[in-house]
Amino acid sequence: MTTQDIAERYEATEKNVAYWATLPGFPEGWPQGPGRTLVREATEVDEWLKKNLAVHWAKGQDSGNPFGLPAGKPKDLVTLSDICGWEGKALGRTEPVPEATVRGYLSRKVLAAPDRTPGDGKQPEVLERKWFRETAYKFVNRERKRMRRQVKAEDAVSTEQAPAAGGAPASPALPARSGYLDTRAIATTYSVSGPTAKAWTRTDGFPSAGDDGYDAAEVDEWVRLNRSRSWTAARRRAEQAGRTRPAGDSSSDAPDKQVEPAPVAGSATEAQGGEDALTPATIGARYGVSEHTGRQWTKVTEKREGRKILRRAFPAPLEGRSEESAYDPSDVDAWVREYRPHVWAAYKGTGPVLVNPLPEGDLLDLLDIYDFAEVLGMATRGEPLARETITAYHARGQVPYADRTAGDGKKPEVFSDHWYRRTVYEFVLSRRGSGNFGARS
Numbered sequence: 551m552t553t554q555d556i557a558e559r560y561e562a563t564e565k566n567v568a569y570w571a572t573l574p575g576f577p578e579g580w581p582q583g584p585g586r587t588l589v590r591e592a593t594e595v596d597e598w599l600k601k602n603l604a605v606h607w608a609k610g611q612d613s614g615n616p617f618g619l620p621a622g623k624p625k626d627l628v629t630l631s632d633i634c635g636w637e638g639k640a641l642g643r644t645e646p647v648p649e650a651t652v653r654g655y656l657s658r659k660v661l662a663a664p665d666r667t668p669g670d671g672k673q674p675e676v677l678e679r680k681w682f683r684e685t686a687y688k689f690v691n692r693e694r695k696r697m698r699r700q701v702k703a704e705d706a707v708s709t710e711q712a713p714a715a716g717g718a719p720a721s722p723a724l725p726a727r728s729g730y731l732d733t734r735a736i737a738t739t740y741s742v743s744g745p746t747a748k749a750w751t752r753t754d755g756f757p758s759a760g761d762d763g764y765d766a767a768e769v770d771e772w773v774r775l776n777r778s779r780s781w782t783a784a785r786r787r788a789e790q791a792g793r794t795r796p797a798g799d800s801s802s803d804a805p806d807k808q809v810e811p812a813p814v815a816g817s818a819t820e821a822q823g824g825e826d827a828l829t830p831a832t833i834g835a836r837y838g839v840s841e842h843t844g845r846q847w848t849k850v851t852e853k854r855e856g857r858k859i860l861r862r863a864f865p866a867p868l869e870g871r872s873e874e875s876a877y878d879p880s881d882v883d884a885w886v887r888e889y890r891p892h893v894w895a896a897y898k899g900t901g902p903v904l905v906n907p908l909p910e911g912d913l914l915d916l917l918d919i920y921d922f923a924e925v926l927g928m929a930t931r932g933e934p935l936a937r938e939t940i941t942a943y944h945a946r947g948q949v950p951y952a953d954r955t956a957g958d959g960k961k962p963e964v965f966s967d968h969w970y971r972r973t974v975y976e977f978v979l980s981r982r983g984s985g986n987f988g989a990r991s
Contacts, residue, residue: 551595556590560599560606604617627676629678633652656951731766733747736750743835826879904930906929906932916962923940926978952967
């Protein structure tokens with residue numbers, strides 16, 4: 551098969567195929583014919599795509615069931631977990647995709663609404679949302695416009711980085727470090743939240759912890775192979791800081807450390823209490839939230855009601871630093887303690903904490919999405935969430951699936967998604983910032 555043949559069969563562009571050819575394991579080509587056109591063995595290309603790019607592979611199969619989904623009757627009833635397993639199979643994964651991911655598709659109407667719901671009066675009676683097999687298969691076999699390469703850790707091979715466009719050398723990788731890390735150090739190194747770092751440590755294949763913690767070199771290697779975006783971001787931050795390896799690497803070939811000028815009191819290089827100044831990129835890691843959240847905090851402005859200050863602006867950055875703003879940790883601590891008490895409680899391990907108590911009411915009261923926004927916002931930050939915020943949470947599947955939906959046949963009739971008060975309260979109390987967490991070790 552030529553590059554053009556591969557592109558046509560698997561519904562890709564020739565640029566896609568040219569990129570695939572740079573990936574580990576892609577079949578080697580050889581020149582053939584009068585024009586010495588590069589060709590590849592068709593069966594080898596098909597096998598590689600099946601293993602690494604299952605969605606493109608499926609487009610090249612002359613079959614109504616390319617993923618080998620189980621046979622059955624179109625009206626068989628299947629559950630959300632069944633759909634998660636089949637979606638994972640379609641993506642070339644050994645594990646089902648998370649239910650939260652599929653609920654996001656449901657909110658965006660990529661996956662059709664359930665064909666059967668509890669209490670719909672139909673037979674056989676169902677106790678959970680269910681879909682007809684034909685509905686589920688239509689979702690799994692849908693046309694997919696974007697697809698990220700699925701690579702198993704044991705299959706990933708990394709040698710030299712491909713040169714950047716224009717012949718520019720690729721960015722240097724971070725060399726392996728020595729020493730040991732705990733989950734907080736992992737979160738700080740890769741600028742992810744504390745819960746994300748803990749989730750990594752529970753993932754199959756993650757290095758086992760010893761008496762002193764996780765081996766730094768093994769963690770680096772795992773992140774490089776399994777979390778490429780976090781690895782690339784860490785490398786970029788290291789380059790911006792004027793180095794090509796994470797802090798803590800004491801390799802003998804490291805450049806001699808230059809003598810730094812004495813810090814100016816009150817400047818970004820010296821914060822009160824002797825702690826390093828915080829930057830927008832490191833604020834999130836300090837408090838166990840995402841880097842994006844930390845950056846958003848730095849944009850918070852003062853809010854007043856007449857002469858009364860309802861919310862202070864985020865602390866002003868320190869002086870003496872031009873490339874990136876820096877903040878005194880003690881100032882940021884004070885702001886987080888006052889205006890993000892649920893995050894502060896998690897950071898100090900003193901929860902549970904709600905800014906305001908949950909309002910009283912019948913647990914079977916129906917709340918719409920704007921009631922949801924008010925309860926969640928008042929409990930966690932002292933003011934209702936913006937409508938666009940709660941709508942975005944709903945679209946991404948970050949809130950529970952609605953207990954009542956328009957046209958579900960139940961009484962009283964509703965014309966939009968509604969949740970029972972107990973569902974909302976259970977969600978608020980289960981969130982990481984609201985207190986269901988143990989003290990930090």
